[in-house]
Amino acid sequence: MKKSSTTESLILHAAERIFFLRGFDGARMQEIADEASINKALLHYYFRSKERLFDAVFEAAVSRLLPPVLSVLHLELPLREKITAFVEAYFTTVLENPFLPGFIVHELQRNPAHFRAVIAARRIDVLETLKMQLHEGAESGIWRRISAEQFMLNLFSLCAFPFVARQGMQALSGKNDHEYLLLLEERRTLISGWVLDMLRPETVNVK
Amino acid sequence: MKKSSTTESLILHAAERIFFLRGFDGARMQEIADEASINKALLHYYFRSKERLFDAVFEAAVSRLLPPVLSVLHLELPLREKITAFVEAYFTTVLENPFLPGFIVHELQRNPAHFRAVIAARRIDVLETLKMQLHEGAESGIWRRISAEQFMLNLFSLCAFPFVARQGMQALSGKNDHEYLLLLEERRTLISGWVLDMLRPETVNVK
DNA sequence: GTCTATAAGCAGATAGAC
DNA sequence: GTCTATCTGCTTATAGAC
8 A cells, every 4th residue: 555655656756757858759668667667567557558647647747837826816916916926936836847838838739638628627717817807907007908818928928938948048048057047047036027017008108 | 853852842841740740759650651642661762761851840940930030130120120020020930830839849858959959050149139239228228128038038938939838828718729810910919019018117117 | 763561679568477 | 566578569661563
C-alpha cells in the first residue's frame, strides 16, 4: 500500500519530467522507466498504457497551473491589485515548473479536445467576472474600454510567451540561462504596470 | 527536370502541412506521402531521410517568418511607425500560415540548437538598432526607459501568443474559429497602440 | 522518376517467474 | 509489486522492377 503509492508517484514524477521535455510523441516509455529507475513493465502495471500515463501527467500539470492562476481573476479585488496578484501567481508557479507552459501549449495543438475537456470538467469561466469589472471601470471612466478577451490575451501573452518561446528569445537576445532568468524576474515586477498602461484612458494622448 | 522540381515542391508542401500540424515526432512519412499523393519511397528518393525532410521544412518556415518580420526592426523609421509595421508584417505573414508560430515554438523546445544554428547562419541581430532607438527616445524624454529585450518580448508576446495558444484561448473564451479570427483581426489594429502605451512616460500617472 | 515489396529496428504492451 | 523475456505491430529506410 505505502509501497505502491510511492512507486506510483515516483513514476508520475519521472513521466512528468520526460513528457514536459519531449511531449507525448517524443517521449519513450523506456526513458521514463530509466528516469524512475524501474523497468517498462511497471509503468504498464500502474498505468496500463502510455496514453493513460500521459493523461495523468497532463491532468496534474493543468491542476498545478490553472487553479492558482485563474482563481485570482475571480477574487473581489480592484483591477489594479488583481493584475498584480495574477502575475505573481503565474511567475511563482511557472518559475518552479519552467517547462509547464510549453508542455501545455504543445498539447493544446496536438489534441485540442483534451484541454477543452479538462476546462469543461472544471467549469472554469475566467471571463465572467472580468467582463463586469472592465465594464464598470470603463463606465466610470477610470479605465479604457477593452474587451475581456483582449485583456485576458494581453495578460496571458506577456506572462506566458517568454517561457513558451524561451529558447528562441535567448537565441535572439544572446542571453544565457542565468541572464534570461534575471530578465524574467525583472518582467515579474514590470508586467502589471504595463497592463495598467494599456488600460489608461487615452485622454492625454501624446501628439 | 521540370518534373522533379514540381514533385520536390509537392513533397515539401505536403510535408509542411503535416509537420506543422504534428511536429517532427508526431508526423509519419506515410501520412506525408498520402498528403502528397505519392508513396513513401519517393520521399526518401528526394530527401533521403525524415530528418532531412524536416530540416528543409523548418528552414523554409523560418525563412518565411523571420525576414519579413525582423527586417522592419532595422528600418529607418520612427519607433511609432516601426511598431505598426512590425505588427502588420507579423499578422500578414502568420494569418496566411496560422500554424507557423506553434510549429517553430515546438521545435524550439525539441531542438534548441536547430534554431540557434539558423539564427547564427543568418547573422540576425534584432536588438542592435532597437537599443539605440529606445535609448535616444528615453534620453529625449519622449519614451519611457525600457530595455530592448523587454520591449522585444512585449511586442513578440502580444503578437505571437494568441496564435501559439490559440486552442487554449478559444477554450477559455468559448469562441469558435470564426469569432476568434475576428478577435485576431481586432488585435492587429490594437497592438501597436498598446505597445506605445507601455512606452509612454509615467509622468501623468493616474491617482 | 516512380512504383511495389521487404528489410531492419524499435516501441508499446503482455506473459509469466519470483 | 517487481522483474526478465518476448510478442506484435508499426516506422523508417532500402532493394529492385519498371
